Amino acid sequence: MNCKAAVIPAPNQPVEVREFPLPHLEPCAALMRVTYSEVCGTDVHLLHGQLPGAPYPLIPGHINVGTLEAMSGEVTDAFGEPLAIGDTITFLDVHGTCHNCWYCLVAKATTRCPHRKVYGITYGADDGLLGGWSEVVYLKPGVKIMRLPAGLTPELAIAGGCALPTAFHAVERGQVGLGDNVVIQGSGPVGLMAGALARLSGAQQVIVIGAPRLRLDLARKLGADHVISIEDTSPEERLEAVRALTGGRGADITIEATGSPRAIPEGMRMTRDAGVYVVVGQYTDAGPVEFNPHHDLNRKHLDVRATWGIDFAHMYKSLHALARFRDAFPWEEIISAYYTLDQANEALADVAAGRVVKAVLCPNGVRKHQGG
Ligand SMILES: [Zn+2]
Numbered sequence: 245m246n247c248k249a250a251v252i253p254a255p256n257q258p259v260e261v262r263e264f265p266l267p268h269l270e271p272c273a274a275l276m277r278v279t280y281s282e283v284c285g286t287d288v289h290l291l292h293g294q295l296p297g298a299p300y301p302l303i304p305g306h307i308n309v310g311t312l313e314a315m316s317g318e319v320t321d322a323f324g325e326p327l328a329i330g331d332t333i334t335f336l337d338v339h340g341t342c343h344n345c346w347y348c349l350v351a352k353a354t355t356r357c358p359h360r361k362v363y364g365i366t367y368g369a370d371d372g373l374l375g376g377w378s379e380v381v382y383l384k385p386g387v388k389i390m391r392l393p394a395g396l397t398p399e400l401a402i403a404g405g406c407a408l409p410t411a412f413h414a415v416e417r418g419q420v421g422l423g424d425n426v427v428i429q430g431s432g433p434v435g436l437m438a439g440a441l442a443r444l445s446g447a448q449q450v451i452v453i454g455a456p457r458l459r460l461d462l463a464r465k466l467g468a469d470h471v472i473s474i475e476d477t478s479p480e481e482r483l484e485a486v487r488a489l490t491g492g493r494g495a496d497i498t499i500e501a502t503g504s505p506r507a508i509p510e511g512m513r514m515t516r517d518a519g520v521y522v523v524v525g526q527y528t529d530a531g532p533v534e535f536n537p538h539h540d541l542n543r544k545h546l547d548v549r550a551t552w553g554i555d556f557a558h559m560y561k562s563l564h565a566l567a568r569f570r571d572a573f574p575w576e577e578i579i580s581a582y583y584t585l586d587q588a589n590e591a592l593a594d595v596a597a598g599r600v601v602k603a604v605l606c607p608n609g610v611r612k613h614q615g616g
Pocket residue numbers: 341342343344345346347348349357358359
């Protein structure tokens with residue numbers, strides 16, 4: 245028996261669909277048949293070789309939803325509850341966090357554990373079927389598997405995708421709470437989800453800054469009170485607009501989710517004195533930027549925080565929140581199109597060009613009601 249998977253052979257080479265033999269299962273391993281795999285901005289970075297050390301050839305796809313197809317012995321979810329064939333599951337892409345190193349034990353910063361590996365990013369095709377752009381994914385022993393919470397459909401779970409736990413981490417780092425004025429820089433999936441989560445956290449006002457208009461309209465549907473287009477404003481005008489909405493002071497908390505270094509000094513200046521600035525969007529090295537340490541940092545008494553990656557708690561809590569608040573917003577509108585494995589290059593091109601908000605791959609075929 246063989247299985248088809250989409251592979252990035254090397255940086256800047258188009259994705260190829262290749263056949264792989266179905267793997268032999270070691271004890272406590274499992275196979276998941278993939279219903280949905282996200283096409284994330286990270287996958288565009290992988291295609292362009294922007295993640296140093298990524299092991300090509302590589303099967304992308306770090307956020308996945310599917311059904312449990314085979315197990316070797318007893319396989320359990322992250323809490324030790326036995327799983328059954330046919331269960332609808334997802335799993336944490338991060339695998340191998342050691343909980344024994346200095347970062348895990350002393351700094352309690354598990355996302356900086358040097359032993360952590362990530363499905364679809366730091367595992368390559370030579371390591372196995374360890375990415376979701378494949379008909380089946382090999383779940384190694386120790387992978388943190390989670391059944392979808394009651395009320396959470398696979399479509400809703402993949403709508404949350406990678407952006408939801410990433411945004412959850414940022415909102416948590418920013419300690420967004422009741423009464424806060426929150427600015428979100430960026431209207432990609434992470435910015436949109438951060439806006440929705442800030443709203444659910446009780447923010448007094450959520451202001452999303454981004455482009456194009458289609459995404460800003462979606463930001464409003466996902467809880468933003470105000471949107472500011474970067475297409476028809478200057479940095480000075482955006483700063484004025486934020487101040488006008490916040491009593492002249494600026495945001496209590498600003499969350500950066502743009503990927504653009506230029507957004508950083510702008511975001512610092514949009515945040516009020518003694519406010520909090522959270523950086524989540526600088527996932528790859530897009531270069532340096534200048535700011536004034538006296539005006540933008542020291543004198544402002546600014547609290548700058550950053551996040552790297554997610555851990556199990558972010559996935560777990562954000563998926564439960566999504567199930568609980570599934571009717572609060574039209575979450576699934578973030579998915580612009582569904583693609584087959586053979587359309588992976590098209591999906592990547594659409595994400596890279598910003599023609600879609602979110603693209604979802606269906607390695608086992610697009611079902612009729614999904615459109616696309
Ligand atoms: Zn560790």
